[in-house]
Amino acid sequence: MHVSVVGLGFVGLTTAACLAYKGIKVTGIDIDEEKIKMISNNLLPFYEPGLAEKVTQSLKRKDLMLSTDFETLSSSKVTIITVGTPNKNDGTVDLSYLQQAAESVGKVIRKKLDFHVVALKSTVPPGTALGIVAPALERTSGKRVSEGFGICSNPEFLREGNAIQDTLYPDKVVLGIIDKKTKQIMLTLYRQFYYRYKVNLVEVNLQTAELIKYANNAFLATKISFINTIANICQQISGTDVEKVAHAIGLDKRIGPLFLKAGLGYGGSCFPKDVAAIIGIAEQHGYSPDLLKNTEKINQLQPYKAVELLKIMIPDLRDTKVAVLGLAFKPDTTDMREAVSVKIIHALKALGVTVRVYDPMAINEAKKILTNSVLYCKTMKECLSEADACIIVTEWPEFRKLTPHMLRKYMKNTILVDGRRVTSPNTFVGKIAGYVAIGHGN
Structure with a gap:
């Protein structure tokens, strides 16, 4: 062959x-x-x-x-x-x-x-x-x-x-x-x-095979937007944690554990494009797929939760320095297509923030999009240096090594927003000036 x-x-x-x-x-x-x-x-x-x-x-x-x-x-x-x-x-x-x-x-x-x-x-x-x-x-x-x-x-x-x-x-x-x-x-x-x-x-047949791809990705995207909705509910209820909720419901064989990781939303070259496409396909055939429209809307808004949570701890962000850890839309790739980091950085810049960024692999790709609007750092420690706050945007393994001691050593003000749940609330709550994680009701 x-x-x-x-x-x-x-x-x-x-x-x-x-x-x-x-x-x-x-x-x-x-x-x-x-x-x-x-x-x-x-x-x-x-x-x-x-x-x-x-x-x-x-x-x-x-x-x-x-x-x-x-x-x-x-x-x-x-x-x-x-x-x-x-x-x-x-x-x-x-x-x-x-x-x-x-x-x-x-x-x-x-x-x-x-x-x-x-x-x-x-x-x-x-x-x-x-x-x-x-x-x-x-x-x-x-x-x-x-x-x-x-x-x-x-x-x-x-x-x-x-x-x-x-x-x-x-x-x-x-x-x-x-x-x-x-x-x-x-x-x-x-x-x-x-x-x-x-x-x-x-x-x-041919048409069904073509639709299967869109249906497959649309379902996974919906699952992500669902768990992010639950995370946002948990954020409002003291003592709740979306990770424990996700673990429990994931044990149900009808649901399964995959794609129940709460965070700042999905990006990349497939999910945003394919959800938008299947919505368009449905509407061309006279049907309004309201479920998928809401999946898309939830995902479009989810990145801004990071800024919203940061403003709770620092109401006036003007003239602050914020470290953004992670730029690629997911770990183990340099892909910046539809990366939520871009939305977050633009929102921070609009509030008068000086943004410092670090990603283990995607810096060169990020420069094509963010140009000179941010300060690019070569290491995580350099990014944290003298920062007033830090937001974890991509779940790279090295970010799991963060400790309260490391933040106290390098940052000007130890405030951390964990947008991908790579850190443990038990480790950070009460050990630094301010800590919040997506889906964790303090």
Whole structure:
């Protein structure tokens, strides 16, 4: 089996590297020449734990080849398209990159004699495969879908920071298929890839597979907004703690413990985009998804809880210095897309605060967004130095090492807002000038 992957972003490069790691020949294709040069020189355009090693190994063994030329996919049996599908300003999904990729793939398929499968991993609205991708392929290849080529919806469910594990050992593999030949080829690929690992295979039609991705992320986002709502209730009731509530309800098999971690809201490239997209999709079909609208609204407001809690302890924040620990939207990534830190910093700046920031990995990405509006620090201790208050925004492991002694040693005024519950209230309450944690009713 030889596979080509079109689009070497987070999903595409991870998919290509993992396929090649398992001994499947992979050609990775991207129109960005600089990106291809970087990856070829073992310089990844983003950070993902364990990915660099797999890319390096696969390139060295020549199981992974990289190119900007779509003609190189001609030797493959399956082409996986993973190009971006960002939201437009009006909330609808921009499918222009996908259509361009499909047209380029179709031109190569035109010259092939054998049946070729095009699998879509890009997140797309239901109806995209049949309504946009298949016509583009038919138009440029001169062939008919299910006759000269096959089309499949094969959505991904990768978590940044855990993408390798999620690719190699997924909870499920969803295949949206409309013909037997495509099904057989995709099953052959995944039997080879998941050799000795029993995977839950979900076989549906194309539209259902496309909707599953949105439904999956929308549910997880709703679960996060739910527990943040409970956290905000706990904040108002003395003696309650959202972590204990989450632990208890998570023991219920109908609920489960995952994604019940209260905090400052979700960010990243998937949840905000996909929740907005499924709301738009529903409204286009005449239905108002009020539950998802409230999920989105709760998440948009949640970051400001950090500033609200800080103002309880320091009502007038003018001319104060605040240390912000963590900038990336989650640990183990440099991704700043929809990071809640940006909202918090803008709110602090509007109140006349001098903001000092530190993140173990995302400083360079943050500079592209925050420019010179904040003071960038190289260490946690430097960030804390002479600060009037500190807000923990991202749950990096090193922030768990904070102690009251450390705050007293470095800070001007020992006030801490733990927006991610990486510290223990029992350790800090009464030991520093002011302490508050999300979802902990003092």
